[in-house]
Amino acid sequence: MKKTIILLFLLILTVPAQRRMDRMPPFPPELIYSDIVYIPSDSGIAVYLTYRIPYNRLLFEKEGENFLAQYRFVLEIFRDSTQFVKREIKESKVISETFDKTDSENTYEEGFIKLSLNVGEYKLIPLFTDLKTNREMRLKTGTIKVNNKSKYYQPIVTTKDTSCSNFITRLANYEGYIPFDNNDYEILVPLRNAADKYFIELTNKGKKVFEKEVTPETQNNFDLQLCGDKIFLKPIEQGGGISYLSISPGPKLTEGDLDLSILNEKGEKIHSYKMRVKWFNKPRTLMNPEIALNLLRYLDDEDGYKTVLKGGKEDFDSLFYNFWKKYDPTPSTAYNELMNEYYSRADYAARNFTAISGKTGFESDRGMVYIKFGKPARVDRTSNEDGKVIEIWFYTNEKRFSFIDEKGTGEFILMNS
Numbered sequence: 321m322k323k324t325i326i327l328l329f330l331l332i333l334t335v336p337a338q339r340r341m342d343r344m345p346p347f348p349p350e351l352i353y354s355d356i357v358y359i360p361s362d363s364g365i366a367v368y369l370t371y372r373i374p375y376n377r378l379l380f381e382k383e384g385e386n387f388l389a390q391y392r393f394v395l396e397i398f399r400d401s402t403q404f405v406k407r408e409i410k411e412s413k414v415i416s417e418t419f420d421k422t423d424s425e426n427t428y429e430e431g432f433i434k435l436s437l438n439v440g441e442y443k444l445i446p447l448f449t450d451l452k453t454n455r456e457m458r459l460k461t462g463t464i465k466v467n468n469k470s471k472y473y474q475p476i477v478t479t480k481d482t483s484c485s486n487f488i489t490r491l492a493n494y495e496g497y498i499p500f501d502n503n504d505y506e507i508l509v510p511l512r513n514a515a516d517k518y519f520i521e522l523t524n525k526g527k528k529v530f531e532k533e534v535t536p537e538t539q540n541n542f543d544l545q546l547c548g549d550k551i552f553l554k555p556i557e558q559g560g561g562i563s564y565l566s567i568s569p570g571p572k573l574t575e576g577d578l579d580l581s582i583l584n585e586k587g588e589k590i591h592s593y594k595m596r597v598k599w600f601n602k603p604r605t606l607m608n609p610e611i612a613l614n615l616l617r618y619l620d621d622e623d624g625y626k627t628v629l630k631g632g633k634e635d636f637d638s639l640f641y642n643f644w645k646k647y648d649p650t651p652s653t654a655y656n657e658l659m660n661e662y663y664s665r666a667d668y669a670a671r672n673f674t675a676i677s678g679k680t681g682f683e684s685d686r687g688m689v690y691i692k693f694g695k696p697a698r699v700d701r702t703s704n705e706d707g708k709v710i711e712i713w714f715y716t717n718e719k720r721f722s723f724i725d726e727k728g729t730g731e732f733i734l735m736n737s
Contacts, residue, residue, distance in 0.1 A: 352377055354446050354459050355495045357432075358473050359553075360510050361541040362561045365468055368544055369395055369408075369446060370432040370551060372493045378414060378429070379452040380422040387422050389414040390451035395433055398443040405442065408433050411451070425601055430493055430551050432544050437466050460495075472591045473510040475580065476553075479503050484547035491544065491551040500575040500599040502655050507567040507580065507595075511536060514563035519583040522569055524597065525576035529569065536563035571653035575599045603663035605670065605682065609636055615666050615682060618691050619647070665691045675731035685734035689713065689721050696721075710735075 353372040358365055371393060378389035395408040414429045416422045446459040477498055481490035489506075492498070498505050514536035522530035541562065545554040565582070578595040605611050613628060628639045641656075648656045666682045669690050673681030681687045696713035703709050709725040711732055723732035 352448055352457065352459060353493065353495050354462075355493065356444070356462055356464050356474075357476060357491070357544070358464075358510070359476075359542050359544070360468075360470075360473055360512065360562050365466060365473075366543070367435040367437055367464060367466060368432045369393075369435065369444065370491065370493050370544070371430065371446075371448075373429040373448075375414070375416065375422055375424045375427045375429065377450075378422070379450055380414075380416055381452060385417075387416040387419060389416075389422075389429075391429075392449040392451055393431070393433065394447040394449070395435075396445040396447070397435070397437070398445070399440060401443045405437075408435065428549065430549055431546065432551060434544070439466050439468060441465050469512075471512050472582070475593055475595065476508040476510070478506045478508055478553065480506070481550065481552070483550070484552060487545070487547060487552035487554060489553045491553060493551055494598070494600060497596050497598040497600075498569075498573065498578065500573070500597050500655060502650065502653065502657055504568065504571070507565075507569065509565040509567070509580075509582070509593075511563045511565065512561050514565075515584070517585065518565060519585070519587065520565065520567055521579075521581040521583065522567070522573075523579040523581070524573050529572055530567070532567075534565050534567060536565055538563050571650075571655070573597045574654040575602075603660065603667045605666040606659070606663040609640070611666075611682075612640065612663065615663070615691065616643075618688055619662065661694075662691065665694060673730075673732075676729040677727075677731055679731055684731060686711070686713075686723055686732050689734070693719070 352374075355370050357368045357370055359368070360366075373391065375389075378391060380387035380389045390411070390413050393410045397405040397407070399405050410431065410433055412429070412431060416427075421427055442464050444462045444464060446461075447456055448459055449456045474496070477492040477494070477496060478489045479492050480488060482488060492505060498507070517533055517535045520530065520532055520534050521528060541556050542553045543556050544551055546552075567580070575597050578597050580593040580595055581589050582591040584590050605615060616628075628636065628643050644656050644659045645651060647658050649658055650656075666687070669681040669684070669687030671681065673684045673686045673690070675681075675684065682691065693715060697716045698714040700712045700714070701709065702712070704724070709728075709732075711723045711725075713721045713723075722735040724735050725732050
């Protein structure tokens with residue numbers, strides 16, 4: 321049976337590159353993330369619409385030494401889904417000092433709109449417009465309930481950040497998800513009329529990963545404030561009836577469902593939340609097992625990565641991630657920085673080095689070099705006496721690679737190294 325499974329996998333790996341590319345998840349435009357954040361105080365509750373826009377979702381134009389983008393956020397608010405209440409509008413400019421930054425999916429413009437709403441239920445319709453193109457996009461519609469007397473409020477996902485001297489706690493601002501990456505995140509659960517202590521349990525993908533007694537902390541009231549391009553929780557006046565459960569789940573969380581349970585001293589569950597750990601900007605080449613396994617040939621010998629096949633298709637994920645553990649620079653955490661970098665390079669190769677012939681970029685010679693050694697420090701283009709285009713990649717360690725486009729199809733063949 322195992323031999324049959326191994327032969328099946330090997331047959332899959334011999335399928336032509338363009339057919340594998342058809343099964344590769346597409347490269348969609350990066351999302352614009354938006355979320356509703358509730359911050360209660362002793363006098364009521366503040367509601368915010370927060371957002372996070374990757375720079376590559378904006379159109380930048382050169383202005384002087386910099387690049388400029390402009391956008392508008394419109395928030396339409398309805399009562400009981402049909403009764404129009406009001407419209408909030410925010411327009412902003414974004415300045416980038418470099419061209420490369422304008423195309424980044426990991427550089428963000430962040431902001432928020434503070435809402436003043438009476439007690440009740442509302443429907444929110446957020447609209448985003450890039451003012452350079454006038455292209456409008458309707459974002460995720462949300463329903464919110466404003467209740468000044470709730471005892472438990474929606475958790476707030478934060479991270480420590482000392483880049484702004486006046487603040488420490490930064491809003492993660494990923495639609496309420498806990499990002500799967502190499503940062504430490506904290507979950508703040510606001511409470512009214514808190515007990516002396518609680519017991520917290522976290523279950524990640526059906527496995528209990530956190531169990532601890534937590535004492536509520538009476539905090540100053542908070543407000544949201546921008547500092548640079550990030551949103552921080554700013555302490556304001558002393559609160560009277562609000563406490564927070566501060567939960568630090570640690571580095572063992574992996575992408576998938578997360579259940580947060582609050583128990584009393586008797587061990588009885590008194591409240592729970594459904595949350596999720598999500599890998600934002602996960603490399604597309606890592607989402608397809610066939611492609612992900614095939615790309616290991618640049619990293620390990622064939623006998624080494626064939627061991628991933630031995631457990632059968634149903635065990636592929638666990639064996640694959642265990643295989644990568646030997647290349648993990650931080651083995652005490654679930655997130656593997658090197659694996660993310662490796663497959664991010666493969667994504668780049670797929671985007672930029674695919675030839676007219678249909679050969680995928682990560683199968684090409686340039687793709688192989690890029691995946692193994694990363695972005696070159698400099699790229700020179702020239703041509704030989706036959707008019708063939710030659711590309712030379714220079715690296716800081718004096719390593720260099722020369723490629724030639726023999727057929728004029730964009731498929732560059734490695735000449736020497």
